[in-house]
Amino acid sequence: MSQPPLRLGIAGLGTVGMGVVRILRQHPELIEARTGRPVTLSAVSARARDKDRGVSLASYGWEDDPVALATRDDVDVFVELIGGDSGPARDAVEAAIAAGKHVVTANKALLALHGQALAEQAEAAGRALRYEAAVAGGIPVIKSLGEGLAGNEITRVMGVMNGTCNYILTRMESAGLTYEAAFAEADGLGYLEADPQLDVGGIDAAHKLAILAALAFGTKVDFAGIELEGIGRISFDDIRAAGDMGYRVKLLGVAQMTGRGLEQRMQPCLVPATSPLGLLEGGTNMVVIEGDAVGQIVLRGPGAGAGPTASAVLSDICDIARGWTGPVFGQPATTLAAANRAIAQTPAPYYLRMSLDDKPGALAKIAAVLGEAGVSIDRMRQYGRHDTAAPVLIVTHKTTPAALSGALEAMGSTGVLATDPVALRIEEV
Amino acid sequence: MSQPPLRLGIAGLGTVGMGVVRILRQHPELIEARTGRPVTLSAVSARARDKDRGVSLASYGWEDDPVALATRDDVDVFVELIGGDSGPARDAVEAAIAAGKHVVTANKALLALHGQALAEQAEAAGRALRYEAAVAGGIPVIKSLGEGLAGNEITRVMGVMNGTCNYILTRMESAGLTYEAAFAEADGLGYLEADPQLDVGGIDAAHKLAILAALAFGTKVDFAGIELEGIGRISFDDIRAAGDMGYRVKLLGVAQMTGRGLEQRMQPCLVPATSPLGLLEGGTNMVVIEGDAVGQIVLRGPGAGAGPTASAVLSDICDIARGWTGPVFGQPATTLAAANRAIAQTPAPYYLRMSLDDKPGALAKIAAVLGEAGVSIDRMRQYGRHDTAAPVLIVTHKTTPAALSGALEAMGSTGVLATDPVALRIEEV
Numbered sequence: 106m107s108q109p110p111l112r113l114g115i116a117g118l119g120t121v122g123m124g125v126v127r128i129l130r131q132h133p134e135l136i137e138a139r140t141g142r143p144v145t146l147s148a149v150s151a152r153a154r155d156k157d158r159g160v161s162l163a164s165y166g167w168e169d170d171p172v173a174l175a176t177r178d179d180v181d182v183f184v185e186l187i188g189g190d191s192g193p194a195r196d197a198v199e200a201a202i203a204a205g206k207h208v209v210t211a212n213k214a215l216l217a218l219h220g221q222a223l224a225e226q227a228e229a230a231g232r233a234l235r236y237e238a239a240v241a242g243g244i245p246v247i248k249s250l251g252e253g254l255a256g257n258e259i260t261r262v263m264g265v266m267n268g269t270c271n272y273i274l275t276r277m278e279s280a281g282l283t284y285e286a287a288f289a290e291a292d293g294l295g296y297l298e299a300d301p302q303l304d305v306g307g308i309d310a311a312h313k314l315a316i317l318a319a320l321a322f323g324t325k326v327d328f329a330g331i332e333l334e335g336i337g338r339i340s341f342d343d344i345r346a347a348g349d350m351g352y353r354v355k356l357l358g359v360a361q362m363t364g365r366g367l368e369q370r371m372q373p374c375l376v377p378a379t380s381p382l383g384l385l386e387g388g389t390n391m392v393v394i395e396g397d398a399v400g401q402i403v404l405r406g407p408g409a410g411a412g413p414t415a416s417a418v419l420s421d422i423c424d425i426a427r428g429w430t431g432p433v434f435g436q437p438a439t440t441l442a443a444a445n446r447a448i449a450q451t452p453a454p455y456y457l458r459m460s461l462d463d464k465p466g467a468l469a470k471i472a473a474v475l476g477e478a479g480v481s482i483d484r485m486r487q488y489g490r491h492d493t494a495a496p497v498l499i500v501t502h503k504t505t506p507a508a509l510s511g512a513l514e515a516m517g518s519t520g521v522l523a524t525d526p527v528a529l530r531i532e533e534v
Numbered sequence: 535m536s537q538p539p540l541r542l543g544i545a546g547l548g549t550v551g552m553g554v555v556r557i558l559r560q561h562p563e564l565i566e567a568r569t570g571r572p573v574t575l576s577a578v579s580a581r582a583r584d585k586d587r588g589v590s591l592a593s594y595g596w597e598d599d600p601v602a603l604a605t606r607d608d609v610d611v612f613v614e615l616i617g618g619d620s621g622p623a624r625d626a627v628e629a630a631i632a633a634g635k636h637v638v639t640a641n642k643a644l645l646a647l648h649g650q651a652l653a654e655q656a657e658a659a660g661r662a663l664r665y666e667a668a669v670a671g672g673i674p675v676i677k678s679l680g681e682g683l684a685g686n687e688i689t690r691v692m693g694v695m696n697g698t699c700n701y702i703l704t705r706m707e708s709a710g711l712t713y714e715a716a717f718a719e720a721d722g723l724g725y726l727e728a729d730p731q732l733d734v735g736g737i738d739a740a741h742k743l744a745i746l747a748a749l750a751f752g753t754k755v756d757f758a759g760i761e762l763e764g765i766g767r768i769s770f771d772d773i774r775a776a777g778d779m780g781y782r783v784k785l786l787g788v789a790q791m792t793g794r795g796l797e798q799r800m801q802p803c804l805v806p807a808t809s810p811l812g813l814l815e816g817g818t819n820m821v822v823i824e825g826d827a828v829g830q831i832v833l834r835g836p837g838a839g840a841g842p843t844a845s846a847v848l849s850d851i852c853d854i855a856r857g858w859t860g861p862v863f864g865q866p867a868t869t870l871a872a873a874n875r876a877i878a879q880t881p882a883p884y885y886l887r888m889s890l891d892d893k894p895g896a897l898a899k900i901a902a903v904l905g906e907a908g909v910s911i912d913r914m915r916q917y918g919r920h921d922t923a924a925p926v927l928i929v930t931h932k933t934t935p936a937a938l939s940g941a942l943e944a945m946g947s948t949g950v951l952a953t954d955p956v957a958l959r960i961e962e963v
Binding site: 124128131132135136138139140141237243244245248249251252253254255256257258323379381384396397398399400401402403404405406407410412413415416417418419420422423424427428429431432435436437440 | 553557560561564565567568569570666672673674677678680681682683684685686687752808810813825826827828829830831832833834835836839841842844845846847848849851852853856857858860861864865866869
């Protein structure tokens, strides 16, 4: 145990940053026992020095500028918890690597947009850039995928990875709220990012999916290649109707290597109500990993919050303390293949909800149009008339997104739709 | 990529051993990309050289004696897949470490009974002894617990970790089979160990629990300290009655650090039917880990089989190829504390099933005895008379095992019990 301490500098003292500080103060012996060396905190940086954070920071150095923190002589590992894909977070991470520091970050946006360049920079410098906390909070998914399943060719990665969206969807269901009301409730509880589109637009979850896909498939991070749709168009009617058919609505990310290339989508989907994904409540995250040898592994845990996210940051710090540092995305960044984007063509059943004008033959026209487009109907329910329109639910047999789009377009020309139909993919996990 | 290859010797060419050979042949480039060096197979050992295993082994060296394999000059990592807590497996592992080899093993019995001595030997020699495949098959639980949650004080570890028991219990439920019939079915399918008590007696699952507890709590492996009960006394009546009350029966392991010491139990329990543990079917394993920072993490996946177990073996091999080797149980073996055994006293609700003589006042006597023992009743159901006895189900409020034992003893003296009562702990996970 005569190893020198590993010295940290933490930039960003919000919920997660203070969570990390608390663990370092609470468990120094535990961490030293597990890593073989003391892990100490040299200095911190944040916007407001005088803010009361509930813990005295007087014994640590202070820097107003995270770049100054990142390059201090008494810092071995720069812990970036500022957030944001550019500005001070990116500047400080680049400066840290240039100064020969290891970096631990929880910043999914930074990695999703600049991960390749940062990985090349870190690997050229022989330094670690680790990011367990960037995906699915406290769930050790980066470690499980990149190390625990290293003998597998990964075939598919899926996940519910934005707790705020899942909170909104489950509140709509449990309390019968409109999307707007559930959104307002989440906002009031402080669950939403400053730019709420990061959450409800699916962007935050897509950042995480892009990172997982790179690690899973040995491809360059390709955030722009994700087919992305948020939860804004989900209505209580859909949630209730899906429930009637035995499903729940989740914002689900899927990255899948196909013969045609890499499919990446983040979109609201229906999943069986009694499947592991269907049973997820509130802010809990879940990641499903499928590999050729292992079959299917499901990981579930808290997706956000001080403790869980700090737990993930500590996992990276402990690995660095042990000297376990390797390539950023599981293999050298210069060997990662360009993601060969494939438009999503994997067939799936779809859920369709529409309102038909209350005219004779309306339903027959819809059924005919679906049949002509090669989309066959598995189950259908017509409800009693509501005003002048009749709500209809259809679950199709497996069909491709392209065939479904064709059918939806043709349905528009029938003249019997009272409103635009809603179509949601069903993922049978 | 100019690093020298990591050279393996595999002893034991059953399902798992051949699974490892297949991955090495299928994915050499993947493994080299991920570890930075080639991983090659030098030689193998098994009982029958001429057996057709579906893959030609002619290009590898052969040893009849696993000890000879373990000490070959062209072997860097000895992969022990023989099994058994003594005999050739133990001899070969000890010989490998003594010869300066790293060891990867799937042998839960060996580690549960001799883990401390082997860990001390390996660490003194500066060699790795890794065992991801020993617990919960393909689930990367050793890595998640020992590395992914290294910043946590672990408070509780739970798991359903014997697929054969879970298969028997779920078949009893789904097909209405007696324990004996389901056992015979599992036997016919080849699911049972040569000594079936390893499975249905809970011993195999308890081996795994003992390993997890050591890693979780920094204590010496203490298999003998586990309160152990198998599934042999579970009847179809209990499974059906538990289902009526909203529960399912699982062989559940729980290791928990309490103020009084370490509680370890492996016993049939009731869990809520719609909880993650309650939803487990067949051979799927699940491990639940609770830490002070992370909260609760749930890991689910295949608990056995060639592919999943080989996947776990490869995870260890890849870590060794990367040079990531550390203490066997998360911290140096010489610093592990003796497990301070605590008799299980953590309160829980209990399920009681009994048959009462069909006499006036019988139920009142039972209720009175429970009340006197300090055990209060949450729910009770009395069914119609069956022969001359009336079946009664009781779910108690939380009570300690000691109070419950007292109540069961007192119930025996009432003279109204037609048969011995069944008591099963309810774990609200």
